[in-house]
Amino acid sequence: MRRRRLEPDARREQILSVAIRLFGAKPYAEVSTTDVAREAGVARGLVNHYFGTKKDLYLEVVRVMLTVPDVALEQLPEGELPERASSIVNWFLDVVTRHSTSWLAATGAGGMADADVHDVITEAVDHAATGVLRALGSDDPAPAMRAMTRSYVGLAIWTAQEWLQRGVLTRDQVHALLVTALISMVERVFPEAL
Amino acid sequence: MRRRRLEPDARREQILSVAIRLFGAKPYAEVSTTDVAREAGVARGLVNHYFGTKKDLYLEVVRVMLTVPDVALEQLPEGELPERASSIVNWFLDVVTRHSTSWLAATGAGGMADADVHDVITEAVDHAATGVLRALGSDDPAPAMRAMTRSYVGLAIWTAQEWLQRGVLTRDQVHALLVTALISMVERVFPEAL
DNA sequence: AACACTATTGGCGATGCGTCAATAGGATCA
DNA sequence: TGATCCTATTGACGCATCGCCAATAGTGTT
Numbered sequence: 001m002r003r004r005r006l007e008p009d010a011r012r013e014q015i016l017s018v019a020i021r022l023f024g025a026k027p028y029a030e031v032s033t034t035d036v037a038r039e040a041g042v043a044r045g046l047v048n049h050y051f052g053t054k055k056d057l058y059l060e061v062v063r064v065m066l067t068v069p070d071v072a073l074e075q076l077p078e079g080e081l082p083e084r085a086s087s088i089v090n091w092f093l094d095v096v097t098r099h100s101t102s103w104l105a106a107t108g109a110g111g112m113a114d115a116d117v118h119d120v121i122t123e124a125v126d127h128a129a130t131g132v133l134r135a136l137g138s139d140d141p142a143p144a145m146r147a148m149t150r151s152y153v154g155l156a157i158w159t160a161q162e163w164l165q166r167g168v169l170t171r172d173q174v175h176a177l178l179v180t181a182l183i184s185m186v187e188r189v190f191p192e193a194l
Numbered sequence: 195m196r197r198r199r200l201e202p203d204a205r206r207e208q209i210l211s212v213a214i215r216l217f218g219a220k221p222y223a224e225v226s227t228t229d230v231a232r233e234a235g236v237a238r239g240l241v242n243h244y245f246g247t248k249k250d251l252y253l254e255v256v257r258v259m260l261t262v263p264d265v266a267l268e269q270l271p272e273g274e275l276p277e278r279a280s281s282i283v284n285w286f287l288d289v290v291t292r293h294s295t296s297w298l299a300a301t302g303a304g305g306m307a308d309a310d311v312h313d314v315i316t317e318a319v320d321h322a323a324t325g326v327l328r329a330l331g332s333d334d335p336a337p338a339m340r341a342m343t344r345s346y347v348g349l350a351i352w353t354a355q356e357w358l359q360r361g362v363l364t365r366d367q368v369h370a371l372l373v374t375a376l377i378s379m380v381e382r383v384f385p386e387a388l
Numbered sequence: 389a390a391c392a393c394t395a396t397t398g399g400c401g402a403t404g405c406g407t408c409a410a411t412a413g414g415a416t417c418a
Numbered sequence: 419t420g421a422t423c424c425t426a427t428t429g430a431c432g433c434a435t436c437g438c439c440a441a442t443a444g445t446g447t448t
Binding site: 108113114118143144147148152154161162169173176177181184185189192 | 337363367370374378379383
């Protein structure tokens with residue numbers, strides 16, 4: 001058996017891409033490190049060598065899955081609340097649509113839901129909440145306001161899953177629901193909560 | 195070793211209660227069938243005999259965890275929308291508070307998030323959505339309306355977790371957020387979505 | 389007291405994971 | 419070009435868990 005020797009970065013990247021594909025297609029428990037190694041054309045021990053434990057590898061995969069280019073977040077329209085809400089929701093739906101499969105795998109069924117994974121997802125949600133708050137013009141919100149925004153992001157995630165997995169709602173309906181919910185939250189809840 | 199012989203129902207019940215306790219305290223992967231058997235004072239093979247595979251046992255556990263006495267759902271106040279919304283939210287928060295640990299384990303971190311488990315949770319969410327819709331006086335809603343209500347239940351679950359795990363929000367704030375969101379949804383989204 | 393029914397046991401085989409000493413690819417240098 | 423060194427890579431060992439099934443032993447019945 002002829003073996004090929006790669007730069008550590010390249011090998012790591014290759015194994016990671018295989019893992020992303022497999023964990024995106026099947027749930028955690030149904031993907032063995034043997035599978036990853038075989039598809040990468042590599043000994044199983046090498047996977048452990050680069051990523052430590054299997055859970056560590058999965059955490060890396062989830063991190064990549066949830067990492068999202070937030071360039072678009074920097075250049076949001078200046079208009080009134082409805083315009084800003086609409087555009088941030090559109091941005092979110094675009095992201096989810098583009099990475100739908102891996103995104104569903106990371107947040108919904110197919111994951112692992114252990115404590116560490118939960119932390120990674122929580123961090124991503126918090127990041128998204130920051131983006132939403134910034135889009136609303138609030139750069140340094142009160143803790144309660146930030147917490148409620150995290151809940152809103154949860155609604156967005158949940159609704160996106162409902163949309164993509166069940167197919168009952170149209171994108172326009174999802175958009176309307178999320179925009180309305182966001183505006184209502186800002187107008188009716190935030191003023192009283194602070 | 196003296197062994198005790200029980201009625202199948204009793205033995206099954208006993209093992210199940212042990213499993214509920216363990217799966218409520220530790221995530222799926224960290225609970226072995228050996229643990230369950232040991233704590234139940236029983237051979238490991240017996241667990242398989244009564245519940246089949248480990249996942250089957252876990253599914254049974256999640257079902258029990260999510261099963262909720264919906265007697266209170268039958269007798270909801272007759273008042274206007276705000277009153278009805280407030281009482282259904284209160285009912286939900288009461289349930290979550292009472293079964294908080296097992297409830298968090300079933301819906302959030304600590305679970306397994308495989309496809310079958312996801313189905314069980316989805317079913318429970320759908321059941322809760324039915325309750326909400328009934329509280330709103332809608333017994334046979336359009337599919338889109340039902341789907342949006344499922345999303346709302348998702349918001350409620352997410353917010354409850356935010357509340358119980360992070361402790362940033364107070365119960366009153368959670369209540370206000372959920373009631374407002376529900377009313378907004380009914381008033382602003384449902385009329386246009388149908 | 390002997391029997392029959394079946395709840396219960398304990399061990400077998402398979403699979404997956406983490407680790408580590410041994411191996412060999414390939415760049416460097418004489 | 420051929421010897422040498424560094425380290426990327428391998429393969430196997432030990433351990434844990436799981437599903438399965440034939441053997442065993444409670445317990446009510448005759």
